[in-house]
Amino acid sequence: MIELKGISKWYNTGANKTYVLRDVDLIIREGEFVSVMGPSGSGKSTLLNILGMLDEPSEGYQYFMGEAVHLLKEKQKSNLYKKNVGFVFQAYHLIDELTVFENIETPLLYQDVKQSERKAMVADMLDRFNIVGKKDLFPAQLSGGQQQLVGIARALIANPKLLLADEPTGNLNSKQGEEIMQLFRKLNDDGVTIVQVTHSEKNAAYGSRVIDLLDGTII
Amino acid sequence: MWKNYLNITVRNLKRHPLFSFINISGLSIGLALCMLIALYLKDEKSFDMFHSKKDRIYRIVRDDIQPDGTATHDGNTGMKQGPAFKEAIPEIEAFVRIQSERLPVKVGNEVFEQEGMYADSNFFSVFDFPMKQGNPATALSGMYSVVLSEDVAVKLFGRKDALNNTIELPLGDDRAFIPFQVTGIVPHSPLNSSIDITMLLPIQLNQRRDGGDNSWLNFFLNSFVVLNENADPKTVEAKMEKVYTASARDEIREMREKFDFKGEMRYGLQTLKEMHLSTKYVSGNGLKDSSKPIYGNILGGIAIFILLIACINFVNLTLARSLKRAKEIGIRKVVGGERRQIIIQFLGETFLLCLIAFLLAVVLVFLALPVFNVLSGKSLSFAYLFDIKLLLVYLGLFLLTSLLAGFYPAFVLSAFDPVKTLYNRVRYAGKNYLAHSLVVLQFAIAAFLIISTITIYRQFNHLTGMDLGYNDKNLIMLRTEQMKSDRLHTFKNELLKDPSIVSIAGRQGGSWYTVAKVDGKSMDFALEVLDTTRFETYQIPLVKGRNLSPSFPSDSTSSVLVNEEFVRRAGWKDINGKQVDFFYDSLKYDVVGVVRDHHYESLAEKIGPQLFIMHPKYSYGELAIKVKEGQGAKAIDHIRKVSKELFPLVPFNYEYKDVTNKRQYEVEEKFQKIISYSAIMAIFISCIGLFGLASLAAEKRTKEIGIRKVLGDSVLGISSRLSIRFLQLVMIAVVIAIPAAWYALNTWLENYPFRINIGAGVFVFTVFILVLIALLTTGYQSLKAARANPVKSLRSE
């Protein structure tokens, strides 16, 4: 599904380059559930963002479902991305002024899905995550776990093939975290490819493979 | 999609009510002002445009060119020019002459004072003034016909039908009242018409009275000509030149010999459309005052300034707050939003806010229109707003404002990198150059307006409070009929019987300029018909020689007084043996005294040479009556009684001299008020903008403030640190504004011969005021932020 070849990412700090990722080669196959681990600052989030095409590598080749991402124009990348990738963040990142329903609906707005269809899809999703009763509440009125559920629901609403999650359970207690992990497990069983960043061995164990990152290189 | 955007917008507005209020109300005020001024300008530009022949109607104007090359421009002509040009130049289809005069009107036993106008009988075929009753083609063809406007008809006849009724006017021999028949009634003339019809009379009456004035060199009315469809005004002007030199040759020669007149005269054509906004050829004699375009320009400038300030607020506040929306933008991008869509969302938001502001502005205009009318001296109506062209202007204004205010934020916001915003890696500091420069610009404009307000106010006070050289307090000016000396004295003696009246002096009424030979050279001066009590009544001291007096019987026929300026111009060291030699009656007068200079004209003019004469051939038409302090009302009762007895047919018409004098500065006064109000608006809008920015800055730095506090910084230290940043901006603004204001105001002041100098005081004061305002607006926010509980602000991070 994804192939990274000689990917590096650096920032110019003064005259020097500070490498965040150094010469990374990585293949992620369809249907995998990969956990990325490593100490703080090792480049996990950066790697995830590059995989999701949110961030651009400084160097290297990248293929996503057969397309050479490094050759694509902004517009094509954006199309590829919004059809196939869903993102989940540690800090949930919901839009505060929108209700649960509206938050989940937002990705569909950018894919020109008709209103009636949107309604049905969001209703489905609410049902699936057992949060129908919360649909008119605002994020601030939800618990952290509920917010993360909404975040995941939003990431999944457009049926992406790839789900990228950056420490999705980082702000949750262990019980909530476990629920999320079980949900991921199930999603993966349904065919969604998942890459998650995590600090917890226990969470990593839900996945099928672990990538260890140290100072921007896979070990 | 749009519903989603709308929800976000509305919820954001609701969540920050103060902020929304500041943002929208500032823009509303700016827009409302622009709308008002657009109305004003439209009205100015629309003057006289309702005449269907407007492209072909021209006024005959003159340039009098002096031997030294300087020219004076004048829009006045005489009876002769219209017919003479029409006869000789085929391109001229028709001419109309108009001249105004205030006349007493007798209806039954009642006498009214009424502004009237003489016009040629084809008046209604040249100008498009509809007639309500009567036949426009013939209404003025009878010698003793009169056309009235509706309101004058009501004034004279009450509700009774005025048509075919009779009024009496003092236009017979020796100004005897003779009957006139009302042959037409016209509606009130449009407000944007230079010609205001009140009481229209055939111009032949005027001609008859002045003995069939057939001179090329008498100028007292306005002549209009209508050219053929295809006529070129330049060609016509050239022909006019020829006609004039040929026909007026003898008259000019005589003038040159008699008056030592060396100038040359050129006739020209001024289009009707340009007339109102022309300052070159002044109006008068039946035409409403023309406007100086400078006032329109200044108003337009102010409108743009204020709209700019409001837009700056909008941009600044939107940008400042947008930082709080960076997260939303990041999320929208992460879930698939493209940059284009984000731009559209934010532009849409701006449009919505602008729309709200716009609707509010319309309400504001509605509420403010009466005040604005008083200020601008216009009678604009709210209905004017709904004119198609003006609506287009407003639409344009709306689009422009929305784009101006929305474009920048939309572009900046849409460029946010989601990776940075969502991972808290954005550093906002240092990116504030734009916001800061805009604040500087805003306050520079505010400072400019404050300095202007104060300076204009000072100049106004300078003009109105200046020593006139005479005392205009408790001085009543009374218009009378023309009186020779004996009648004047009877009147005066009757009036003086009441103890409230201190002294009385007759004047000729109006101003009169002439020319005479002084030491062999010709000299222009103002001529005053003197009554010996003149200087005592006006309290003007004599600086040399003596007053004219009945105890020198020869005074009335052979002596004159002059003012100091006259002596200066004549280059005299002494007045002993000096004489003034009048051309037209070949009489020589001895100069027997010099009076101190005083402002006999408005302060917009320098004091020129003035000469006082008492020859019995002159008559008096005005009385200056000095009354005792606080006894004015009593004196006026007495004056009215005596006038009624002696002159039953003259309407009672008086005014205090100080009131008249003050009225000469109406334009300045109006202007001063308009500028002050705009300055207040500008400052207000700038302040709310600063207030908003300060609150955002404080909010943005709550964490920093929290840390500083934990580290032991004091409330005062923190809040002053926050305020100082804004103070610096205000200071930069002042530094920019001062030279600009200094230059602009000096240019303006050069129009006044008696002007103030701009001292440092006004600048110091402006700095002080602005610093105070900035401290007050930002201080509250800074203090609030500094006093907040640090634990709370840190924990929420």
Ligand SMILES: Nc1ncnc2c1ncn2[C@@H]1O[C@H](COP(=O)(O)OP(=O)(O)OP(=O)(O)O)[C@@H](O)[C@H]1O
């Ligand atoms: N814009 C930037 N400029 C300079 N350095 C950056 C920038 N963005 C990220 N970095 C650096 O890149 C490195 C990797 O960051 P990244 O967020 O990928 O780490 P991480 O492994 O996700 O850490 P954590 O576990 O704390 O989330 C860090 O050292 C960070 O300082």
Ligand SMILES: [Mg+2]
């Ligand atoms: Mg990370």
